[in-house]
Amino acid sequence: xxxxxxxxWLAVVATAVAAAAVxxxxxxxxxxxxxxxxxxxxxxxxxxxxxxxxxxxxxxxxAQDAAVDLLDSLPPSTQVGLRVFGGTKPSxxxxxxxxxxxxxxxxxxxxxxxxxxxxxxxxxKGRTPIAFALxxxxxxxxxxxxxxxxxxSDGQDTCQPPSPCEVAQRIARGxxxxxxxxxxxxxxxxxxxxxxxxARAGGGVYADANDADxxxxxxxxxxxxxxxxxxxxxxxxxxxxxxRHATPLxxxxxxxxxxxxxxxxxxxxxxxxxxxxASVSFIPPRRDVADTGNLARGGMDIVTPSFQIPNRQNSSxxxxxxxxxxxxxxxxxxxxxxxxxxxxxxDQPFSQxxxxxxxxxxxxxADKALFNATGGQPYPVELSVTVLGRHGGNPSPSKGxxxxxxxxxxxxxxxxxxxxxxTALLVLVAVALAALGFAGGVAMRRRRxxx
Numbered sequence: 001x002x003x004x005x006x007x008x009w010l011a012v013v014a015t016a017v018a019a020a021a022v023x024x025x026x027x028x029x030x031x032x033x034x035x036x037x038x039x040x041x042x043x044x045x046x047x048x049x050x051x052x053x054x055x056x057x058x059x060x061x062x063a064q065d066a067a068v069d070l071l072d073s074l075p076p077s078t079q080v081g082l083r084v085f086g087g088t089k090p091s092x093x094x095x096x097x098x099x100x101x102x103x104x105x106x107x108x109x110x111x112x113x114x115x116x117x118x119x120x121x122x123x124x125k126g127r128t129p130i131a132f133a134l135x136x137x138x139x140x141x142x143x144x145x146x147x148x149x150x151x152x153s154d155g156q157d158t159c160q161p162p163s164p165c166e167v168a169q170r171i172a173r174g175x176x177x178x179x180x181x182x183x184x185x186x187x188x189x190x191x192x193x194x195x196x197x198x199a200r201a202g203g204g205v206y207a208d209a210n211d212a213d214x215x216x217x218x219x220x221x222x223x224x225x226x227x228x229x230x231x232x233x234x235x236x237x238x239x240x241x242x243x244r245h246a247t248p249l250x251x252x253x254x255x256x257x258x259x260x261x262x263x264x265x266x267x268x269x270x271x272x273x274x275x276x277x278a279s280v281s282f283i284p285p286r287r288d289v290a291d292t293g294n295l296a297r298g299g300m301d302i303v304t305p306s307f308q309i310p311n312r313q314n315s316s317x318x319x320x321x322x323x324x325x326x327x328x329x330x331x332x333x334x335x336x337x338x339x340x341x342x343x344x345x346x347d348q349p350f351s352q353x354x355x356x357x358x359x360x361x362x363x364x365x366a367d368k369a370l371f372n373a374t375g376g377q378p379y380p381v382e383l384s385v386t387v388l389g390r391h392g393g394n395p396s397p398s399k400g401x402x403x404x405x406x407x408x409x410x411x412x413x414x415x416x417x418x419x420x421x422x423t424a425l426l427v428l429v430a431v432a433l434a435a436l437g438f439a440g441g442v443a444m445r446r447r448r449x450x451x
């Protein structure tokens with residue numbers, strides 16, 4: 001190879017190294033959260049909050065104490081505010097009383113001394129305009145980023161219509177980043193049903209609080225939950241469309257992306273005595289997926305080396321992945337110990353060591369609600385793979401039979417979640433250095449032969 005040829009070869013290798021360095025992440029990698037989370041506490045300040053909480057504390061004071069204590073448990077970066085409903089207008093005339101809601105603490109970074117003074121400034125008076133307060137609270141939170149309303153009330157809305165459930169449902173259409181949590185403070189059965197409806201419609205949860213201590217605890221739990229935006233975690237991977245093209249995996253956590261009405265196939269090599277456990281979670285990208293896609297079905301199966309799907313030993317799981325209104329819903333499967341009892345019953349589905357498969361499916365509704373909700377974009381999928389009873393590292397990829405043939409090609413090397421992402425880059429660098437040394441040696445020998 002002459003000097004020009006060596007330079008051209010090095011240029012090709014350098015281009016390949018550069019390409020490996022800038023290769024984008026596989027499908028399923030997640031974008032960062034869109035801004036810091038915002039929490040707006042919506043507190044009942046109606047006349048009934050003057051009553052005793054049953055433990056000797058006026059409910060209005062218990063609510064204020066709980067809010068002040070909450071400030072100490074929130075990170076300084078949290079954007080938090082407080083809106084009260086009732087508190088300033090008498091119960092009549094009804095018109096002004098049903099529009100009685102004040103933003104006593106605007107949403108912003110925490111200034112604890114100022115926030116405590118504002119929180120303790122309101123009194124108990126008037127009606128309970130929950131629906132009106134929810135509408136104003138949604139306006140205060142804006143239209144972007146993770147947003148949560150934490151509603152605390154000791155009774156029903158006394159200003160209907162509109163129904164606070166209908167208002168909560170309308171607010172929740174703002175996306176998966178908008179939720180309404182609700183706490184019933186010493187409520188009767190009718191008020192509890194209404195607050196449960198508000199939380200369910202708003203994509204949140206309902207909690208009971210019977211006294212000051214339980215209110216403080218529930219307020220902390222529901223508020224800090226709002227700070228934990230769910231981001232799928234794991235090594236980006238892309239499963240195959242069928243068993244023949246299944247992606248080999250070793251134990252670990254992975255993130256993929258799936259289109260509605262599709263399958264993903266993964267392969268795990270198992271030795272005698274090992275047990276495969278796996279789970280999959282489908283992540284709804286927006287609130288309206290939970291509203292319209294609750295008839296969609298998802299599932300996961302363990303497929304044996306002979307390409308059978310045993311209907312036993314919890315090796316199959318199927319259900320509705322988006323019926324929890326935006327919360328992550330997972331399906332799990334488990335095999336029996338591989339190869340145990342093979343001499344007695346060699347025809348049993350988990351009797352033979354070898355390559356087993358995980359088949360993950362996401363089926364759309366009849367009217368293609370999942371596809372239409374994202375415009376045909378993939379849904380994030382989180383996959384966890386565990387092998388019980390494994391000792392001595394992961395086995396080499398097997399050469400088990402392929403679908404439709406007696407003996408298929410050697411499977412590709414398994415994906416490892418612990419493998420450094422720069423392995424391919426290091427290999428290319430090594431090739432480049434070897435090529436450089438080879439070209440230099442050729443050039444040196446040619447110079448020595450010249451007269």
